[in-house]
Amino acid sequence: MSSQNQTLRTLLQPLMQDPPHLSSYAYAPIFQLLTGHNFSKLGQQIHAHMALRGIEPNSFVGAKMVAMYASSGDLDSAIVLFDRIINPSSLLFNSIIRAYTRYGFAEKTIGSYIRMHRLGLRADNFTFPFVLKSCVHLSSRWMGKCVHGQSLRIGLEFDLYVGTSMIDMYVKCGDISDAHKLFDIMPARDVSSWNALIAGYMKDGEVNVAVDLFERMPNRNIVSWTAMISGYTQNGLAEQALDLFDEMLQEGSEVKPNWVTVMSVLPACAHSAALERGRSIHNFASRIGLNSNSSVQTALVAMYAKCGSLVDAHHCFERIHHNEKSLIAWNTMITAYASHGCGMESVLTFEDMIRAGIQPDGITFLGLLSGCSHSGLVDVGLKYFHCMSVVYSVEPRVEHYACVVDLLGRAGRLVEAMELIDQMPMQAGPSIWGALLAACRNHRNLEFAEMAAKKLFVLEPDNSGNYVLLSNMYAEVGMWEEVNNLRAILKSQGMKKSPGGSWIEVNGKAHLFLGGDTSHPQAKEIYMLLEALPEKIKAAGYIPDTSFVLHDVSEEEKEYNLTTHSEKLAIAFGLLNTSPGVVLRVTKNLRICVDCHTATKFISKIYGREIIVRDVNRFHHFKDGSCSCRDYW
């Protein structure tokens, strides 16, 4: 910076002498030097200096000044200046186009491009990338195609930057085949062109094609690796994402992970609840100085929360500088509390956010309402729901209604939930009926359940879960004929009950168990422990709840089915393979059943263990014989 100051001083010297007889060109290198360094005050002073001497910036200097203002966050001055210049050049237009794009004003970018065209000014290789980006912003493939045609006429289609931007445009406007066609005919491509195409295939879920491109590309940079890692994560392939991240690190110093890389790999830890992996990536980020990046910190909050450590999540949230706590950061924390059943903390965090002057959005309210729902704060939730539009200008969407149906439904206020559904301004979709059905199941209301299920059978005929749920309810009251009818439908349509699976991380390695699984090397020990368990916990007051077993079998058999639920297997494995006092963290792909929930409470007491179970909906913290959800989920 000091050599830069030196240069600046040298440049400024002749200008300060009175009277200067310099053309406005002399100012150009100064503004260029000030660009990108947040020197807007100094820039303004020099601009004023010019004005005092009656020096009107020409188009060339104007372009530099527009860039300087835009880069220092002062778009308004950039626009005012642009409008004052009499003979605009392509360069000047490029500057303003770049500025508009940077601030997300896509329509303004397109408008300037059209104006430029009308004035007979040629667009060049610096114009098209931004115009194309704005087409993406407006998600207008039609406009993108027009711009493609114009670049073709000018002979710029095969410019590396223009070509890559075009691939990106086709990818993001949902036309991967056009993107690939263009890629194929480009006479020269660079690593960015490959990266853009890889990201496109990942976005479309064509993971294998992306992998193939990644393996074939002549050079890879950090963006290539990051695109692959985040692509895996987006497609639910958390293990592959983590493995590739490790592979990348083994490449040595060739590729240097940056904040985007770290941010892309963290959701993979969250997805597989790999707390130790997440922690080690956190340490890694700290070592390379990325732990003060607020986006990374936000991703860490989400990772820790999803891996079951609310304490670490909160710690990371607190570490984000007050001015850098974005809407996403607040939303992440509010949602984290909600998923752990800490509704009151969600509410308090929301109020902090409002005090901090952050405008909430739809996701904020989704977190807030689900927090209230999971904690039984029914009236608090209703209060927020009713004022979200009036006070905070956030229109409730169907997801919010689903949350409120859930809020009322969990509390057993099924009639009110039905009334809300009737009054909804939009069509009730699967989310609404699904929430109602789940509530009916918990409160054993067969009449409403049948109605909700009927709607769901039409709305999502392939979702086996709905059939299973209703079937379980019939089984509970001994309506075996109805049970068999539903099972016949399931069978005839080739639907399978999705298998329950749970996993547990021990010494940094995940162990997966399916219901009734005997394939694990330690299966014998696990089953021995589980078989002895009922007697042990029955002595402490446990009564098995067999109503959650689907099959029409004897009570004794049902009880055995219960002992082999996947979460029990995972917990047993954890008890066998960790030292006393170690917290067990189990993740399940379905909702935890009532019996497992009860049994786990007893296990936490008998074995003196804290057990944290993450099911598809939320977290349960078991300790000393009780659960954080207070049996309310």
Place this chain on the structure above:
DNA sequence: TTAGGGTTAG
């Protein structure tokens, strides 16, 4: 100048 981006109910 281009490519990779964290939060979303049941």
